[in-house]
Amino acid sequence: MHADTANPTPAPKKGLGRRPRATPRIFTPLALETRTHLPTVDTAHHLSLAEQTLRAWACFENGHLRPLRIDGRRGLLWSVAEIKGLLGLA
Numbered sequence: 019m020h021a022d023t024a025n026p027t028p029a030p031k032k033g034l035g036r037r038p039r040a041t042p043r044i045f046t047p048l049a050l051e052t053r054t055h056l057p058t059v060d061t062a063h064h065l066s067l068a069e070q071t072l073r074a075w076a077c078f079e080n081g082h083l084r085p086l087r088i089d090g091r092r093g094l095l096w097s098v099a100e101i102k103g104l105l106g107l108a
Contacts, residue, residue, distance in 0.1 A: 048102060055086055055095035064101055072096070 045063050046052075061083075062069045075081025076094050082104055085094035102108045 048098070048105070048107065051098050053098060055097055056101070057092070058085075058094050058096065061096040061101060065104070 043059070045060060048064050056064070058069050058072050062072055065072075072081070072083075072085070073094070075083060076085045076087070083096055083100050085096050087093075088095055099108065
């Protein structure tokens with residue numbers, strides 16, 4: 019056997035999922051947060067939940083938090099005060 023055919027590396031699959039981020043995302047600690055509302059990504063990070071869990075809370079209105087709905091690209095925004103209250107930091 020030739021060395022290059024012994025362990026062929028599979029070709030990367032196209033069109034499956036998102037591209038990886040070029041730089042890692044940096045989250046502001048909740049105690050230092052100056053914004054009044056956070057996007058779903060940041061809220062999920064602070065609550066250690068999946069983004070989809072928060073979207074389900076918004077859709078079915080059965081979660082611990084209720085988001086502010088913004089039309090367009092902003093989507094759902096979550097209150098920092100309510101997040102801190104849920105975590106017992108208020």
